[in-house]
Amino acid sequence: xxxxxxxxxxxxxxxxxxxxxxxxxxxxxxxxxxxxxxxxxxxxxxxxxxxxxxxxxxxxxxxxxxxxxxxxxxxxxxxxxxxxxxxxxxxxxxxxxxxxxxxxxxxxxxxxxxxxxxxxxxxxxxxxxxxxxxxxxxxxxxxxxxxxxxxxxxxxxxxxxxxxxxxxxxxxxxxxxxxxxxxxxxxxxxxxxxxxxxxxxxxxxxxxxxxxxxxxxxxxxxxxxxxxxxxxxxxxxxxxxxxxxxxxxxxxxxxxxxxxxxxxxxxxxxxxxxxxxxxxxxxxxxxxxxxxxxxxxxxxxxxxxxx
Amino acid sequence: xxxxxxxxxxxxxxxxxxxxxxxxxxxxxxxxxxxxxxxxxxxxxxxxxxxxxxxxxxxxxxxxxxxxxxxxxxxxxxxxxxxxxxxxxxxxxxxxxxxxxxxxxxxxxxxxxxxxxxxxxxxxxxxxxxxxxxxxxxxxxxxxxxxxxxxxxxxxxxxxxxxxxxxxxxxxxxxxxxxxxxxxxxxxxxxxxxxxxxxxxxxxxxxxxxxxxxxxxxxxxxxxxxxxxxxxxxxxxxxxxxxxxxxxxxxxxxxxx
Amino acid sequence: xxxxxxxxxxxxxxxxxxxxxxxxxxxxxxxxxxxxxxxxxxxxxxxxxxxxxxxxxxxxxxxxxxxxxxxxxxxxxxxxxxxxxxxxxxxxxxxxxxxxxxxxxxxxxxxxxxxxxxxxxxxxxxxxxxxxxxxxxxxxxxxxxxxxxxxxxxxxxxxxxxxxxxxxxxxxxxxxxxxxxxxxxxxxxxxxxxxxxxxxxxxxxxxxxxxxxxxxxxxxxxxxxxxxxxxxxxxxxxxxxxxxxxxxxxxxxxxxxxxxxxxxxxxxxxxxxxxxxxxxxxxxxxxxxxxxxxxxxxxxxxxxxxxxxx
Numbered sequence: 001x002x003x004x005x006x007x008x009x010x011x012x013x014x015x016x017x018x019x020x021x022x023x024x025x026x027x028x029x030x031x032x033x034x035x036x037x038x039x040x041x042x043x044x045x046x047x048x049x050x051x052x053x054x055x056x057x058x059x060x061x062x063x064x065x066x067x068x069x070x071x072x073x074x075x076x077x078x079x080x081x082x083x084x085x086x087x088x089x090x091x092x093x094x095x096x097x098x099x100x101x102x103x104x105x106x107x108x109x110x111x112x113x114x115x116x117x118x119x120x121x122x123x124x125x126x127x128x129x130x131x132x133x134x135x136x137x138x139x140x141x142x143x144x145x146x147x148x149x150x151x152x153x154x155x156x157x158x159x160x161x162x163x164x165x166x167x168x169x170x171x172x173x174x175x176x177x178x179x180x181x182x183x184x185x186x187x188x189x190x191x192x193x194x195x196x197x198x199x200x201x202x203x204x205x206x207x208x209x210x211x212x213x214x215x216x217x218x219x220x221x222x223x224x225x226x227x228x229x230x231x232x233x234x235x236x237x238x239x240x241x242x243x244x245x246x247x248x249x250x251x252x253x254x255x256x257x258x259x260x261x262x263x264x265x266x267x268x269x270x271x272x273x274x275x276x277x278x279x280x281x282x283x284x285x286x287x288x289x290x291x292x293x294x295x296x297x298x299x300x301x302x303x304x305x306x307x
Numbered sequence: 308x309x310x311x312x313x314x315x316x317x318x319x320x321x322x323x324x325x326x327x328x329x330x331x332x333x334x335x336x337x338x339x340x341x342x343x344x345x346x347x348x349x350x351x352x353x354x355x356x357x358x359x360x361x362x363x364x365x366x367x368x369x370x371x372x373x374x375x376x377x378x379x380x381x382x383x384x385x386x387x388x389x390x391x392x393x394x395x396x397x398x399x400x401x402x403x404x405x406x407x408x409x410x411x412x413x414x415x416x417x418x419x420x421x422x423x424x425x426x427x428x429x430x431x432x433x434x435x436x437x438x439x440x441x442x443x444x445x446x447x448x449x450x451x452x453x454x455x456x457x458x459x460x461x462x463x464x465x466x467x468x469x470x471x472x473x474x475x476x477x478x479x480x481x482x483x484x485x486x487x488x489x490x491x492x493x494x495x496x497x498x499x500x501x502x503x504x505x506x507x508x509x510x511x512x513x514x515x516x517x518x519x520x521x522x523x524x525x526x527x528x529x530x531x532x533x534x535x536x537x538x539x540x541x542x543x544x545x546x547x548x549x550x551x552x553x554x555x556x557x558x559x560x561x562x563x564x
Numbered sequence: 565x566x567x568x569x570x571x572x573x574x575x576x577x578x579x580x581x582x583x584x585x586x587x588x589x590x591x592x593x594x595x596x597x598x599x600x601x602x603x604x605x606x607x608x609x610x611x612x613x614x615x616x617x618x619x620x621x622x623x624x625x626x627x628x629x630x631x632x633x634x635x636x637x638x639x640x641x642x643x644x645x646x647x648x649x650x651x652x653x654x655x656x657x658x659x660x661x662x663x664x665x666x667x668x669x670x671x672x673x674x675x676x677x678x679x680x681x682x683x684x685x686x687x688x689x690x691x692x693x694x695x696x697x698x699x700x701x702x703x704x705x706x707x708x709x710x711x712x713x714x715x716x717x718x719x720x721x722x723x724x725x726x727x728x729x730x731x732x733x734x735x736x737x738x739x740x741x742x743x744x745x746x747x748x749x750x751x752x753x754x755x756x757x758x759x760x761x762x763x764x765x766x767x768x769x770x771x772x773x774x775x776x777x778x779x780x781x782x783x784x785x786x787x788x789x790x791x792x793x794x795x796x797x798x799x800x801x802x803x804x805x806x807x808x809x810x811x812x813x814x815x816x817x818x819x820x821x822x823x824x825x826x827x828x829x830x831x832x833x834x835x836x837x838x839x840x841x842x843x844x845x846x847x848x849x850x851x852x853x854x855x856x857x858x859x860x861x862x863x864x865x866x867x868x869x870x871x872x873x874x
Contacts, residue, residue, distance in 0.1 A: 008478035030683055044711045105611045142845075143621075201600050202603055202604070261803060285706070397761070477764070
């Protein structure tokens with residue numbers, strides 16, 4: 001009993017005297033760390049804008065929107081349209097592969113497959129998603145292109161088709177997993193109602209689940225597009241750096257990302273318009289993916305409100 | 308220091324109001340909790356009894372939208388005053404929760420958590436505290452050979468007694484219990500009720516319970532809450548046998564709740 | 565009597581149309597069920613084909629790598645001559661870069677997550693930081709390269725050093741690590757924190773002694789995944805100007821370096837002129853994939869063994 005009073009007093013004394021600086025320092029330190037991510041975005045925007053501004057000050061908009069791209073000439077020309085075409089074309093091919101197969105995979109896994117199949121297939125899709133893009137780039141150039149060249153004789157060794165297809169394969173897991181999540185979130189009650197009326201699994205999938213999950217599915221597609229647009233290594237290796245304006249997917253095209261990589265791996269002399277053109281392209285790329293990200297966010301928010 | 312029948316009031320609550328955002332959960336609560344007694348708080352679901360007991364050790368403040376007005380005096384001092392650190396209050400006013408919540412650590416680490424964080428280092432003293440607390444919680448004999456085992460290996464009733472031992476380790480003055488036996492089987496419940504009978508000799512206990520039978524069994528004084536108000540309060544036997552308010556009588560006889 | 569007769573006529577009229585349509589239905593049902601089964605198979609086949617592509621990819625790469633992936637390859641230095649080339653320098657470069665990425669990402673990522681989940685009050689600042697992280701996660705890796713070029717390489721004068729590369733990579737994978745750490749913290753049940761506060765602990769004590777030990781396995785899993793991503797990334801380093809041929813093993817963080825993905829990149833570009841480069845690239849890919857596979861396995865092992873379920 002005596003000891004107990006002693007303990008009580010000892011603890012009370014310590015609690016009273018305890019210095020509380022941890023309570024003040026820790027939150028400040030953590031906040032500072034958390035703000036670094038904000039500074040990063042700020043840094044990116046600042047870097048891109050300042051040098052892009054210098055570019056746009058030196059090059060008229062009419063030239064930027066032209067199809068004449070020759071940054072290394074003595075009289076350099078900076079028409080970005082070939083880059084836009086390159087990015088859009090490869091991304092389009094990628095999405096034409098990723099969306100149907102990704103959705104098919106999502107529908108199959110969430111509406112048809114047994115638990116055993118899901119347990120087997122999902123990790124394999126995750127493996128696909130975890131492969132570094134450089135490996136896909138090698139695959140595209142060393143295997144897919146030669147194989148396609150057998151099928152399409154006019155195909156050049158650097159072309160837009162091969163990387164487009166491989167990018168599509170790379171994006172399938174993303175579309176599949178996000179769409180599957182969206183479909184799995186559809187309440188069972190909705191499906192049971194349809195089944196109770198004698199619907200087949202296919203009908204439930206297409207008439208009940210997909211419409212209910214459409215926001216999540218669309219969001220996954222938008223994110224897939226964003227990924228395709230921002231992809232660098234696959235297109236740099238397999239699509240080459242031709243700056244000619246063309247819509248022919250059997251030929252080389254350069255994407256916006258490829259342009260940036262080409263110019264920084266060479267020695268773009270600091271201070272030249274060519275150097276600034278990098279940042280201009282970078283800014284456009286950044287803005288584009290940002291818009292896509294916000295769009296996906298907006299679409300999926302609408303989806304969360306539905307339930 | 309208010310006295311009734313020569314007893315010291317440990318807590319004196321005066322006109323306590325509490326809001327969750329715009330919703331008033333407690334309305335002008337006023338009563339006293341006396342030393343070395345078991346005070347029970349009963350009432351139907353949603354009447355505010357859990358909210359009230361969590362105000363006594365200011366746990367209710369962890370919820371951002373809570374606002375309080377009124378006074379709660381602990382040994383004469385207002386617990387809301389800025390002089391009293393909330394951590395200090397909680398070493399004197401301990402709490403046991405509805406669902407046993409031991410830490411995913413060993414039994415010994417659970418019991419010694421509070422003394423250690425408050426700076427006690429002497430190994431002998433710490434072991435003494437552990438043994439005393441576990442004995443006071445009627446758990447020592449069952450765990451003395453496996454103090455380093457994970458607390459999650461204990462049964463529900465044992466875990467709750469561990470939580471009681473853990474709260475006792477800093478020698479508090481008051482122990483608050485929020486429906487401590489509602490998640491336990493009858494045998495475990497009986498053990499803990501027995502425990503409370505012995506604990507009240509050294510500590511003051513306030514217990515929220517949804518079981519009137521439990522309140523009638525173990526408490527000295529009972530308060531009846533309804534829709535955020537305290538309707539009636541008094542000696543347990545008197546309250547159950549001769550309730551003054553009709554609403555109390557209705558609740559006790561089972562007409563609602 | 566007559567009433568009965570009328571009744572019978574009426575029921576006869578009612579039953580015939582039902583009978584007719586029921587027959588048609590059963591054929592139609594048959595068709596619909598068959599269609600469902602057919603498309604089910606189509607979907608399954610499309611997944612199978614995709615996974616088959618994965619298999620082809622691995623088989624082709626291994627086939628190219630066979631004969632070139634040996635001990636000399638792993639321990640040798642880089643060289644213009646394919647027969648003599650080894651990736652020891654690249655392996656060490658990757659390792660040294662990780663010596664920067666690991667502590668920086670861990671401290672930054674875990675701190676940010678702790679701030680957001682345990683300290684930040686719900687409101688505009690917290691939302692702002694969360695949205696910012698989500699945006700950063702979708703920024704193409706080249707852009708991080710441009711940031712690194714301007715900030716670390718040029719402004720801070722770090723050039724193409726390990727430090728510049730490591731810092732750039734850390735920012736790239738930061739969002740992944742933060743989100744994983746946030747999830748791990750959210751998974752810690754509230755009643756554990758309650759118990760700690762009830763015993764008179766302050767917030768930092770509760771976070772460090774109760775919350776973090778429980779959240780750690782989940783945080784580590786996410787952290788390892790982030791680091792894996794950093795190991796495999798190429799684009800930001802190319803933008804930074806990481807060179808292709810390094811003769812010496814780097815000695816300090818300020819030295820130039822090269823990594824395995826960079827080597828794969830440069831060798832792949834030149835396979836037309838030097839076909840053996842394709843073999844070197846494939847061999848390096850095998851090493852890279854093995855490393856990533858091991859890391860992933862460790863992450864899964866940690867998660868399965870140590871994660872507590874409540």
